Amino acid sequence: MNKSNIYQCADCHTGSGTPQALQAPKVRTHLPSVTNYSCTDCHSKVVVNAGPTAANVTAHYAIRPTVPTSNYCDYCHGPNATSPFPARNKTIPQFAHDDPGWDGNATCRTCHTNSSVSADPLANDTSSFHELTTEYGDAFNGSVKADCVVCHVQKSPQFVAAPNPPHDISGMAAPDCYGCHGVNVPGTEAQKLHNPTPTTTGGCIACHSNNATRYYVNKSLFALHANVNTTDGMNNVTDADCKTCHHGAADGTMGMKLGAANSSNTYFCQDCHTSAGTGPTHPSDPNLIKDGLSHGKTDCRWCHLAGDSQPRPLSSQLRYHPNGPRGTAAGKNCLSCHVSANLPDPPFHAPGESHVSDLNACQECHSNADNHAVTPLTQNTPPLVSGLSVSTQITSGTPSQVQFTVSDPMLQIAAAQYQVTNSSGIVFDWTNMTGTFNSNSVTINANIDTSGLVGNYTVNVKGMKSAPRTDPSKPYYPLNGQWSSISNAQLNVIQPTGYDNGTVYGTLGTDIAGATVSTNTGVSTIANSSGFYSLSLTNGTYQLTASKDPEYYPNSSVFVTVTAFTTITQNIILTPKPTGNISGTVTSK
Incomplete structure (x- = not known):
């Protein structure tokens, strides 16, 4: 008799078992196929020495291992130097994951077999680790592993019904919990999850x-x-x-x-x-x-x-x-917030002034310079816009430059905007313009994108000084200072064009000066002394007509396709009309 002709542990205790041992208890987890350890790796650790003549350990000698009556998982999976069992996940340094609500008796079973009771009545039962739902037990449902949020917040039915946190946890993830609950150890997620304490540390x-x-x-x-x-x-x-x-x-x-x-x-x-x-x-x-x-x-x-x-x-x-x-x-004082900085400047976004740089002078108008008692003054005169210029006439797609100056005698300028309208309404609504807003007179430049625009437009502009507030119920920042009146200028945008160039010839190759070349859209030009002509045309296909009366027949058989920003060459030939001689005598009556 040897191991080749007798049943082994797995034959009777896993799967459906054998007909000869149908009543043998079946195990589902911690199987040799998963742990890479044989049954005897654990169960032989307690066999009585049968002497040198005994056969290797078989099912006859495999009895339940004797482990401590508490913390039995830790005996294999913790750093217990006296444990004879070769568990490969010996990484759990300590178990501090307890709560007074569990009578101080939370054990490995509490989470891994979802006892969900105040004190696990089977805490000392060493027979259950073969019966877990997965190798992780109820701490894993096949796709999600338990963590602080899963157990204490989401409370999925499979996981242990952990106590509700005594504080707001909206938007928090498991790592957010670690900082306060004592998980300041390096290592794996498993190590961190076994270490936290219910009360914050320190x-x-x-x-x-x-x-x-x-x-x-x-x-x-x-x-x-x-x-x-x-x-x-x-x-x-x-x-x-x-x-x-x-x-x-x-x-x-x-x-x-x-x-x-x-x-x-x-x-x-x-x-x-x-x-x-x-x-x-x-x-x-x-x-x-x-x-x-x-x-x-x-x-x-x-x-x-x-x-x-x-x-x-x-x-x-x-x-x-x-x-x-x-x-x-x-x-901080008046100068650091209101002179050295301006409304767009963080962190205070305080209105900037430009009329004084002496802290003692502040109290002359504002009653005092105390940060808490100082009273703002309202100079209800809007800033002025001057020197507005808009580049025009502009080919569509070419930026139009807008430039103007905003100024105020007392306060720094904080913002400027432009708006583009036409006869149909608003084309571009009020748009912020960039600039160096650190004084009471600022010249602002901006480029308006004219892509897709053709026709006549109005460009409106305005500037804002940093105070007083337009809407008293809101803070000064953003864009709640005092605005200037609106100034405007006209902008004309034309379609982009290409060129049709060529020479008008006679049938004998002679240049025809003075020939008229026109399109079916009414655009025309006169050939120069060398017969050269040039037409500026928008995108499209055109029928050309060249004529030179009375010497030549008109030619309307030429078609050209013009693309913006390109030049096409198209020569045109005119056929001369037949000529003859007229003779006679001129007499007087």
Whole structure:
């Protein structure tokens, strides 16, 4: 008897089995055909030594392996140096993926056999790994592998019913979860998914203190904001301070992602720094209460969080925390926002002025130069447009250059536009023009594309200075300063032409000077002294007629096809009329 004439493990325990052992339990996963290990690679590890004369291990000796009564998967698949089993995926460094809602007893079975119970009653059952739905068990459905979002958000029926996250997760993917839940280990996706902890590791400060990340918070600049919550002591920034302002981070209503802060989950400047603010604390220093703002948009974020209206997440240059509580307003004054920059310039997009460059002079007209109390003045005189010129007559397809100057005595020019109309209406609606908008007098040039245009048009132009606002309900930027009146000029666009050139000859080859050459569309010319003629024609096919009275018969048998921007040569022959002699005598009565 040997292995060639007795049944092996797989004969009885896989597939339909053998007639002789129909009652043998069948296994579906962790098969030798998948693992590349034989049954005896695992089951022989516990065989009693039968002595040197015993045959190689057969089904008679193959008994259930004895493994620890807890973490039995880890015994093979974790880095357990004492494990005798040669599992090839020994990559799971630890299992920290647990939750108090599972009574602290989540095991490998919880996900891989979808127990979906608070504490797996079969946690210590070592008989089930041959019965998984796939080699990954219920952590794989044939096309999708389980991850944070699949189990905690999408909750597909096959996967374990994982607890709902206590925070907003809209738009998040699995890698977004890793940053806060302790998965800071290198390695495979499997290693990362086995490692996360249900509570965040270290909280706000631990994650946001890394200046190499986009979500860096420079807590050294917090100054008095380190004391918005003093339960953690004075003058030190802790998670308690963070969650006092970001109250949504404390109750789970704020998403753990860039750009999630908004008025529903975060207290902003005006909530604490105005008397009517609803924030949790107000400064005791009256100089830090900023009631009655009259500066521009009267919204703290317009200066302290420049770019507030832009899509999230903001760049690090615009965000609040990397610059301290003053944010992007730190170190700024009238000149840095309104003289050294203009309305098109980020980050503030403040109206630019050109009438003063001394900070002390600002208060002479604006009452004071304090960033919070300064009052804007309205000079309700629109800018002027002068020197408008439009290149015309233009062949269709050739750009027409528009040039004009926009000027104002007090404020910088911020924009200019052109519009093209004809008798049928608007051809090109108002279009922004590029220029160097950094002074109170700007000359703007633009090229109008005339492709497809033919006929007479009106070019309208206007310029905009950076203030006051056209619509008081909106910010100055973009394009909400004061516009000039509209100036206009005419533009004539003609069709592109080609040339039909040639020479008019007689039948004997003599040049015929003075011959008339005309087309069936009414275009004509006179041949010169050498008989040469030239016709400028638009795209098309023409019938030519050449004539020279009274000496020659007209010739209308010539056809030419002309293409724009090309020249065709077509000579024309005229047949002379017959001639004779007349003789007689002239007498007088």
